[in-house]
Amino acid sequence: MYPFLSWMKSGDRQIFIIFNQKIRCRLFNRLMPMVTHLGGLTFSVCLFLVLFLLLRESRILLIEVPLALIISHILVQVAKRRWNRPRPYLREINIHVVENPLRDYSFPSGHSAAIFTWSTSIAFVIPWLALLFFILAILVAVSRMYLGLHYPLDVIVGALVGVSCAIGVHYFM
Secondary structure, eight states: OHHHHHHHHHHHHHHHHIIIIITOOHHHHHHHHHHGGGGSHHHHHHHHHHHHHHOGGGTTHHHHHHHHHHHHHHHHHHHHHHHOOOOHHHHSSSOOOOSSOOOSOOSSOHHHHHHHHHHHHHHHHOGGGHHHHHHHHHHHHHHHHHTTSOOHHHHHHHHHHHHHHHHHHHHHO
16 A cells, blocks of 8 residues: 555656646746636635526526535545645745745645536536536646646545535535
C-alpha cells in the first residue's frame, strides 16, 4: 500500500508542476484568475438568481442545487479538517501563486466541488447547457492548480464530491 501512496504523491506533485509552471503564458495569466471565481460563492448565487428569473424549466434547480451545494460544502469542509493537507504554495518552492491566497487546507477543492455540482445539476435539468458547464468546470479545476492553490488530487476529489452530491440529490428528489 505504501508504494502506491508514494507513487500517488509523486505523480500528484509532477502533474501540479505541469499546470503551475510548464503551461504558463500571458493568456492564462489573465484568464485563470477570472475563471477560478466560477467555482466561488458569488458566481453560484448569481447563476442561481439568473436561472430563477429566466428559465421556467429550471425550477427543479431551485431545490436541487442549493441542497447539493450545501451537502458538498459540508463534505469538503469535513475532509479538509480530517486530512489537513497544506496548499501547494506552502509546501513547494518556486510556485506561481495568486495574491492573498487562501490559508485553509487544500484537500479537496471546494471550488471544484461547487462548479461540478452546478454542472451535473444543470445536465439533468437543462441538458443543452451541460457541455458548456462541464467545460467551465474543467477550466476552474485547472485554474486552481495554475494559481498554485490545489494539487490535481484535490480538484479530482472535489469534482467527484460535486458530481456525487448532485447525482444523489437528483435521484433522491
